Amino acid sequence: MKMLTEIGNIVLFLRDLAQVSVKNKLNTHIVSEQIVKVTEQSFLTTALAGFFVGAIMTVQFTLQVRDFGALGYLGGLATSATVREVGPLLIAFMLSGKVGAFTSAELGTMRVTEQIDAIRCLGANPLLELILPRYIGIVVSSFFLLVIGLFMSIFGGLLMGIVFSGINPEEYLRHIPTIVSAGSILSGLIKCFVFALVLASICTYKGYSASGGAKGVGRAVVSTAVATMVTIVVADWLTSFIGDVIVTLYLGSS
Amino acid sequence: MIAEFFGLFGRTLAYMITPPYRIKDIVRQIQFIAFESAPVVVFCLSFAAIVTIIEASFHMKLIIHNDSLVPGFASLLIIRELGAVVTALLVTSRVGAGLAAEVGSMQVTEQIDALKMLGIDPIRFLVVPRFVAGVISGVILTVVATCICLYGAVIASEIKLGYTAGHFIMAMRAFVHFNDLIQAMVKGAFFGAVIPLFSCFFGFRCRAGAEGVGLATTNSVVATSIAVIIIDFVLSWVFSYLYI
Numbered sequence: 001m002k003m004l005t006e007i008g009n010i011v012l013f014l015r016d017l018a019q020v021s022v023k024n025k026l027n028t029h030i031v032s033e034q035i036v037k038v039t040e041q042s043f044l045t046t047a048l049a050g051f052f053v054g055a056i057m058t059v060q061f062t063l064q065v066r067d068f069g070a071l072g073y074l075g076g077l078a079t080s081a082t083v084r085e086v087g088p089l090l091i092a093f094m095l096s097g098k099v100g101a102f103t104s105a106e107l108g109t110m111r112v113t114e115q116i117d118a119i120r121c122l123g124a125n126p127l128l129e130l131i132l133p134r135y136i137g138i139v140v141s142s143f144f145l146l147v148i149g150l151f152m153s154i155f156g157g158l159l160m161g162i163v164f165s166g167i168n169p170e171e172y173l174r175h176i177p178t179i180v181s182a183g184s185i186l187s188g189l190i191k192c193f194v195f196a197l198v199l200a201s202i203c204t205y206k207g208y209s210a211s212g213g214a215k216g217v218g219r220a221v222v223s224t225a226v227a228t229m230v231t232i233v234v235a236d237w238l239t240s241f242i243g244d245v246i247v248t249l250y251l252g253s254s
Numbered sequence: 255m256i257a258e259f260f261g262l263f264g265r266t267l268a269y270m271i272t273p274p275y276r277i278k279d280i281v282r283q284i285q286f287i288a289f290e291s292a293p294v295v296v297f298c299l300s301f302a303a304i305v306t307i308i309e310a311s312f313h314m315k316l317i318i319h320n321d322s323l324v325p326g327f328a329s330l331l332i333i334r335e336l337g338a339v340v341t342a343l344l345v346t347s348r349v350g351a352g353l354a355a356e357v358g359s360m361q362v363t364e365q366i367d368a369l370k371m372l373g374i375d376p377i378r379f380l381v382v383p384r385f386v387a388g389v390i391s392g393v394i395l396t397v398v399a400t401c402i403c404l405y406g407a408v409i410a411s412e413i414k415l416g417y418t419a420g421h422f423i424m425a426m427r428a429f430v431h432f433n434d435l436i437q438a439m440v441k442g443a444f445f446g447a448v449i450p451l452f453s454c455f456f457g458f459r460c461r462a463g464a465e466g467v468g469l470a471t472t473n474s475v476v477a478t479s480i481a482v483i484i485i486d487f488v489l490s491w492v493f494s495y496l497y498i
Contacts, residue, residue, distance in 0.1 A: 045476055052483045059490050060335060064327055068318075077313060085309050093343055097475040101351065105468035164491070179316060218355040221471055225347035226294060233298040240305050 034137025054153030075172035076179030092195035107207025142196035288391030300406035326429035337400030342445035357457025392446015
């Protein structure tokens with residue numbers, strides 16, 4: 001019951017946000033500031049995580065593919081899995097740990113120290129001034145981070161392919177374009193977009209509606225982390241499922 | 255900073271094997287880490303299993319035009335990687351953040367200094383029970399989550415790919431060895447050890463004010479996630495040499 005109320009509140013919050021964003025002119029300066037800030041903050045983390053995830057994927061796929069003598073496909077397989085599935089999920093997890101927690105803590109602190117009420121008193125709309133730039137910043141910079149993470153994962157996979165499974169770099173790279181199709185890249189981008197929307201909605205809402213002093217901020221941060229993790233995994237399944245249905249509708253049974 | 259961290263780690267290990275043992279505290283922490291996280295972890299992992307099945311089938315069809323090996327591969331992937339790593343990442347964001355916030359606010363409100371004044375070592379009192387509980391519940395959660403995740407995979411492969419549960423289990427027996435489960439448990443233990451260590455470390459270093467607590471929480475979650483991924487990579491590598 002409590003969960004339903006929460007979902008309803010998020011929907012109302014998003015409706016207000018959409019109204020504000022349609023009616024007012026966007027302050028592009030603040031938005032680009034946020035984009036730069038979010039990208040800069042998470043750059044190193046994402047690159048590091050992407051590198052090691054690519055390496056892990058290569059090690060695991062090597063163990064599986066080696067028995068069939070299909071090591072040549074290793075590069076394509078590992079990259080395809082990263083682009084379609086693991087990359088967006090990883091970026092979302094990293095963002096929710098870093099940016100999600102930070103944003104909800106920041107907004108929550110503003111709420112409990114009555115800075116948000118002060119903004120309203122000055123005749124400005126906190127949704128327009130605070131929430132919307134952060135929301136757009138998270139969504140846009142997630143794409144930059146996705147690209148960084150994917151390139152780093154290809155690099156990590158290539159390195160592990162040479163060191164661990166002993167195939168030439170050329171062999172590893174050659175099958176990437178044949179297996180990774182435009183559809184896979186599109187699916188990865190759509191997933192990344194959906195995860196970023198979910199993450200931005202939850203962390204701004206939780207921070208904006210925090211209450212009850214410093215402890216309330218802590219509670220908001222922890223519940224943001226849990227809620228984003230659960231919603232991202234569910235959204236992952238949902239996008240896979242809907243994408244599957246759409247592909248089947250257009251191409252017939254594959 | 256790294257030296258400080260290993261100092262904390264070493265003292266935790268030293269205090270862990272010397273009495274008093276604080277069994278009651280450990281049990282309470284296990285209840286917080288393992289029992290209360292279990293529903294979220296199990297729920298998320300079941301969805302992750304379904305997605306794994308769908309994606310594995312896609313890739314298999316792309317390369318060998320046949321997805322009859324998907325149950326075996328997917329169960330191998332779930333047991334070796336997914337079960338331990340996704341569990342660890344979820345526990346990091348739930349328990350790790352909670353512990354860092356708890357220890358951080360204790361530091362800010364000078365409760366840790368009060369403990370020192372009373373002659374109680376904060377590492378023995380705070381870190382050791384959480385560390386031991388983290389290791390134990392890492393193993394428990396990984397095993398439970400992997401089992402339920404496999405159920406999810408069975409259901410998904412039956413509905414989505416049309417392979418019966420019997421076929422799935424036959425394929426699993428051909429691909430998965432008992433060693434793989436032990437590997438998952440070792441990974442779970444390592445991840446469970448890392449989470450409380452990092453949260454307590456960043457909690458102890460917390461600077462004053464509400465912002466300090468938030469910063470400590472964020473830092474500990476990020477550091478733990480990165481550490482989990484790196485440890486997973488190292489362990490996968492080591493185990494792949496041990497088995498062959």
